[in-house]
Amino acid sequence: MKQITRRNGLLGVLFAVTFAVVLIGCARAPSGQISSTDPFPATAHLVGMSFADQNDGIVIAEDCSTGGIGQAASACRSLPFTTSNGGQTWLAESRILLSPRAIQLVDAQNGWLIGSIGEQCGRVSCPNAIMETTDGGKSWQRAAMATSVLSDVRFVSAMNGWAVGQSCTPSNGCTGALVMTASGGQIWNNRPLPVSGQDIQLERAGTENAWAATIESGHAVIARTTDGGRTWQRLATPCQGSTITIDFPGEDEGWLVCNADLSEGSSANVLYQSTDGAMSWQPVGIMRLDSMAGHKTRIAAIDFISSEIGWAVDDQGHLAGSTDGGRIWTIRLNVTEPLVNVQFIGAKHGWVLGARHLWRTADGGKTWSQVSLNDAAIDHSRPARTGEIE
Numbered sequence: 001m002k003q004i005t006r007r008n009g010l011l012g013v014l015f016a017v018t019f020a021v022v023l024i025g026c027a028r029a030p031s032g033q034i035s036s037t038d039p040f041p042a043t044a045h046l047v048g049m050s051f052a053d054q055n056d057g058i059v060i061a062e063d064c065s066t067g068g069i070g071q072a073a074s075a076c077r078s079l080p081f082t083t084s085n086g087g088q089t090w091l092a093e094s095r096i097l098l099s100p101r102a103i104q105l106v107d108a109q110n111g112w113l114i115g116s117i118g119e120q121c122g123r124v125s126c127p128n129a130i131m132e133t134t135d136g137g138k139s140w141q142r143a144a145m146a147t148s149v150l151s152d153v154r155f156v157s158a159m160n161g162w163a164v165g166q167s168c169t170p171s172n173g174c175t176g177a178l179v180m181t182a183s184g185g186q187i188w189n190n191r192p193l194p195v196s197g198q199d200i201q202l203e204r205a206g207t208e209n210a211w212a213a214t215i216e217s218g219h220a221v222i223a224r225t226t227d228g229g230r231t232w233q234r235l236a237t238p239c240q241g242s243t244i245t246i247d248f249p250g251e252d253e254g255w256l257v258c259n260a261d262l263s264e265g266s267s268a269n270v271l272y273q274s275t276d277g278a279m280s281w282q283p284v285g286i287m288r289l290d291s292m293a294g295h296k297t298r299i300a301a302i303d304f305i306s307s308e309i310g311w312a313v314d315d316q317g318h319l320a321g322s323t324d325g326g327r328i329w330t331i332r333l334n335v336t337e338p339l340v341n342v343q344f345i346g347a348k349h350g351w352v353l354g355a356r357h358l359w360r361t362a363d364g365g366k367t368w369s370q371v372s373l374n375d376a377a378i379d380h381s382r383p384a385r386t387g388e389i390e
Contacts, residue, residue, distance in 0.1 A: 040079070041065065046060070048102060050104045054345045054349040055084055055086045056105065058080055058083075058136075059080070060113065064077075086349070091138070097117060099116045100114075101150055102151065105137070106157065111133045111137055112161060113130075113140065114153045115129065116150075128147070143185035146177075146179055148167040158184055160181070162202060162229065166198065178192070179191075201244070209224075209226055211248055211278055213246045213256075218241070219240055224278050226277075237256060237272070239256060239258030242261055243259040245299055247302045251277055252276060258272065269298070270285075271285060284327060287299060289320045297318075299313070300340055301341045305346070311342045311350065311365070317338060319333035332368065339352060348363060350365055358370070
């Protein structure tokens with residue numbers, strides 16, 4: 001069994017050499033320092049968020065600009081914004097030479113970020129990195145490198161975490177990959193997954209139960225483990241579509257949204273529910289978050305906080321809530337930008353992430369207020385660095 005370990009001694013030298021090759025051969029590091037007057041550049045867009053509780057959270061922006069008009073970036077930056085008071089104030093204290101894919105804040109101090117170092121690496125995939133923070137996002141360190149293209153990360157504690165993706169070779173094609181740690185990132189183990197795709201989603205319910213879902217040849221498939229990732233069972237789903245979104249609040253209850261393409265450029269988002277851990281699925285109904293008949297929309301994220309109460313956002317700027325298990329959806333927010341994610345901490349406190357803005361609620365979604373990241377403060381106690389990877 002292969003293991004990825006932290007760099008130290010000779011291993012640290014090897015990692016340093018490898019990383020230098022990555023920077024020279026695959027990606028250019030964006031130049032300059034973080035602007036004290038523009039912590040959220042106009043060229044950046046929001047791609048992810050994670051809240052550990054109602055006060056502590058991280059929002060990630062991606063900036064792929066090079067400063068030249070019409071120039072494509074060979075390396076993108078991750079711009080983390082952190083809050084410890086429920087979004088009343090934000091700090092922009094670091095930037096990372098990384099194209100972000102997924103982020104999770106486990107508790108007020110510990111968090112994880114995955115992504116690729118570079119966008120253009122010739123015929124091979126750019127190296128992927130697993131980054132960690134132990135101070136709530138103020139600083140980041142590289143915990144591990146991966147040859148797989150990682151797409152999602154889930155930690156159930158500060159010590160126990162998994163990341164999933166796919167590994168492709170010219171001789172063997174593409175296979176699903178799982179990297180896992182039970183030591184807070186000190187040691188990483190590699191395991192195969194029985195599903196493979198460019199956007200594998202991962203859900204975990206405790207240390208033993210987990211699900212990995214993706215689209216294979218127009219069909220949604222799910223792999224399930226009940227023994228902490230040692231063995232996996234490949235499960236079929238009723239979804240035939242282009243994208244899926246899953247949510248497993250517990251080891252038995254699960255939700256799946258299937259985005260199926262219809263005729264004349266329209267699509268339908270069909271919601272399914274499972275009460276046996278994805279062994280079987282029952283259709284709930286078609287999710288219509290907008291009133292435009294035949295309009296092509298895609299559900300970007302769902303978050304069920306109980307078997308009855310759920311939230312969903314789409315790429316047309318709609319946030320909708322359901323109080324009857326997903327049968328009826330009521331629009332709670334309608335904005336002019338695509339929405340990326342929704343997360344609730346309990347029944348009252350919730351967050352919605354758009355491409356450029358963030359919204360929050362403290363009354364269970366009855367009212368929403370927009371949060372500005374342009375006013376984020378820069379930490380001048382240490383120099384701003386181009387990348388937290390050294």
